[in-house]
Amino acid sequence: MSAPHVIADDAEALAVAAELAAEFRKDAAERDARRRLPHPELERLSASGLLAVSVPAEFGGADVGAGTLAEIFRLLAAADASLAQIPQSHFVYVNVLRRQGTQRQQEFFFGEVLRGRRFGNAQSEAGTKHVQDIRTRLAPRPDGSYVLDGVKHYSTGALFAHWIPVLARADDDTLHVAYVPRDAPGLTVVDDWDGMGQRTTASGTVRLERVPVPADRVVPHHLTFQEPQLHGAVAQLLHAAIDAGIASGALAEAVEFVRTKSRPWFESGFETAAEDPLLIQRFGELAIRERATQALLREAARAVDAARDDLTDDSAAEASIAVATAKVTAAETAVEVGSALFEVSGTRSALDSLGLHRHWRDARTHTLHDPARWKVQHIGRYVLHGTRPPRHGLL
Numbered sequence: 001m002s003a004p005h006v007i008a009d010d011a012e013a014l015a016v017a018a019e020l021a022a023e024f025r026k027d028a029a030e031r032d033a034r035r036r037l038p039h040p041e042l043e044r045l046s047a048s049g050l051l052a053v054s055v056p057a058e059f060g061g062a063d064v065g066a067g068t069l070a071e072i073f074r075l076l077a078a079a080d081a082s083l084a085q086i087p088q089s090h091f092v093y094v095n096v097l098r099r100q101g102t103q104r105q106q107e108f109f110f111g112e113v114l115r116g117r118r119f120g121n122a123q124s125e126a127g128t129k130h131v132q133d134i135r136t137r138l139a140p141r142p143d144g145s146y147v148l149d150g151v152k153h154y155s156t157g158a159l160f161a162h163w164i165p166v167l168a169r170a171d172d173d174t175l176h177v178a179y180v181p182r183d184a185p186g187l188t189v190v191d192d193w194d195g196m197g198q199r200t201t202a203s204g205t206v207r208l209e210r211v212p213v214p215a216d217r218v219v220p221h222h223l224t225f226q227e228p229q230l231h232g233a234v235a236q237l238l239h240a241a242i243d244a245g246i247a248s249g250a251l252a253e254a255v256e257f258v259r260t261k262s263r264p265w266f267e268s269g270f271e272t273a274a275e276d277p278l279l280i281q282r283f284g285e286l287a288i289r290e291r292a293t294q295a296l297l298r299e300a301a302r303a304v305d306a307a308r309d310d311l312t313d314d315s316a317a318e319a320s321i322a323v324a325t326a327k328v329t330a331a332e333t334a335v336e337v338g339s340a341l342f343e344v345s346g347t348r349s350a351l352d353s354l355g356l357h358r359h360w361r362d363a364r365t366h367t368l369h370d371p372a373r374w375k376v377q378h379i380g381r382y383v384l385h386g387t388r389p390p391r392h393g394l395l
Contacts, residue, residue, distance in 0.1 A: 004116040005049040006060065010068040013053045017072040020048060025079035025249075029355030035199050037191075038083050042160050046116035051087055054094050059110040066234065066308070067301035070241040074297065077245025078252065081362035082200040084242050086157045089121030092235045093165040096177055099231065100219045109179065112163065120161025120182070122152040122206040131370075132392065136208060138168040138176050138218065146218060148178055148186075148211040158182075158189045159202040166208065167221070174222040178213045186211040197358070197365030225391040228316040232393040233304050233323045239369055240300065240323060243330035244293045246366065247337040250359035251290050254341040255283070257356070262346045273346070282344050286337055293326070293333040300326035317388035320395040324375040331372050334363035370394050 007013050024041055031038060045051060054069060055061025069091065077084035097109050113119075128135060136150025148166055158164050164187065166178045180187055190205040224231050262273035270276055303322035307315035338360030342349050349356050378395060381387040389395045 004047045004052070004114075006114060007049040007053050007062045009062055010064045013050065013062060013064050013068050014071060014075075016048050016050055017075045020044065020050065021075040021079040024076065024083055028080035028083070029358060031080070031200050032082065032358045033355050037159070037200050037202055038080075038086070039160065041080075041083055042086065042118065045083075045087065046118060049116075051090055051116070051118060052114045054091055054098075055110045055113055056098060056106075059106060060114055061110065065301070066237060066304040067298060069234075070237050070297055070301045073238050073241035074245040074248065074294070077242040078249035079245075081242060081246045081249070081359075081366060082198045084245060085198055085201045085203075085366065086160060087118070088235075088238045088242065089123070089157050089165070090119040090161075091238060092231075093119045093121070093177065093179075095231060095234050096165070096219060096221060096224070099224050099229070100221060102216075105216060105219065109163075117162040118157065118160060119179075120155065120158035120164040122155050122158055122164050122166040122180075122208070124152065124154040125150070126153040131394075134167055134169055134175065136166065136168040138170050138178055138213070140171065144215045146178065146213040146215065148180065148208045148213055150208045152206040152208070154193075154203045155189070155206045156201045156203040158206050159191055159204065164189075164206065166206075166211075174220070177219045177221045179217045179219070180208075180211060180213060184211050195365050197361030197363070199358075199361075225393065228307075228311050228313050229391060229393075230304060230307055230311070230316060230319060232391075232395045233300075233307070233316070233319045235393070236320075236323045236327050236395065237297075237300055237304060239366070240297055240327040240330045242366055243327070243334040243363065244290075244297050246334040246359055246363045247290050247293055247330065250334070250337045250341050250363070251286055253356055253359065254286075254337075254344050257341075257345040257349055258283075261348060262344075279344055282340065286340055286344075289333045290337060293330045296322075296326040296329050313388060317382065320389045321379055321382050324379055324389070324395055328372045328375050328379070331363075331367040335360070335367060338363040 053062045053064045057063040186209040188207040193204040264270045264273045268276045300322040303319040307319040378389040
């Protein structure tokens with residue numbers, strides 16, 4: 001890999017993201033239809049420097065704000081939601097290093113990111129009692145190093161990664177993140193993801209069998225949740241941005257289809273479908289939803305940036321609630337617009353060969369990541385009783 005470009009600031013990051021989104025949009029439907037994994041596109045993403053924009057300035061990164069990061073993901077998801085989902089964990093685990101990494105770990109791993117190296121994800125497990133029932137073990141060895149054993153599922157990005165952060169429990173049951181090279185002995189990535197949506201994320205299985213891990217590649221993640229934190233808010237902000245992007249992409253495709261391909265309903269009396277006042281009404285309703293979603297996303301990002309500047313229990317809670325509000329709305333909007341695309345476009349839009357259904361499939365799949373109903377509960381408790389949301393990393 002040649003040395004990637006280093007992005008200087010927020011404005012350049014947004015310009016690069018817009019340029020890449022336009023490029024990635026061209027073949028997004030074909031990648032989805034054929035399940036062609038986006039290896040070349042991810043190399044372009046690495047080379048652009050976009051994956052390093054959250055590296056702190058003291059280590060040579062642009063250290064962009066949360067609003068810029070959210071907009072990057074919204075732009076990419078509007079073009080290809082699968083492709084946008086892949087680096088979500090990358091930024092989450094860069095953030096883990098910002099919070100709990102030692103100076104030496106930060107110097108090494110931020111240097112890797114600036115060189116275009118990608119982080120994957122080996123976090124979730126299947127068949128356990130619940131999502132936080134992590135059974136992968138990080139066992140100490142006499143020389144101070146560790147070995148990892150376990151099986152991970154939904155490991156988005158692992159197949160494309162240079163480093164795979166693995167969430168595991170130590171002997172005292174505390175959570176740690178082990179940063180493991182993709183080619184480490186005993187580590188196997190299985191491309192067995194068969195979701196109806198987000199087909200090219202390769203969110204398959206990671207098997208860990210006595211994987212060796214040096215002590216300086218382990219970060220005490222459990223300490224993150226003992227103090228006010230933005231780990232969950234940042235992670236969820238990116239998920240909300242992906243949903244917002246799906247809605248934007250679906251609405252744009254609907255507009256183009258109705259303008260150029262849809263026939264008017266014979267009772268309307270108009271020459272084109274785009275003149276039908278009933279369709280105009282529906283597009284107005286959808287546009288309001290999509291614009292409101294973007295506004296809430298921006299507000300959530302501002303709350304995250306404000307909390308980062310002055311991190312307290314209250315500012316962290318406000319950021320989490322703002323992000324949860326944006327995430328609930330974005331999830332609803334993505335599913336609604338992804339479905340309404342067919343409602344406004346007509347029969348022909350359902351042709352499999354057109355691939356317009358990828359927006360709804362991606363929305364329906366991605367919005368299952370964590371239940372919006374629990375976010376609504378936390379929002380209600382905060383508004384009614386002033387109860388701060390819990391520090392479990394999903395808010």
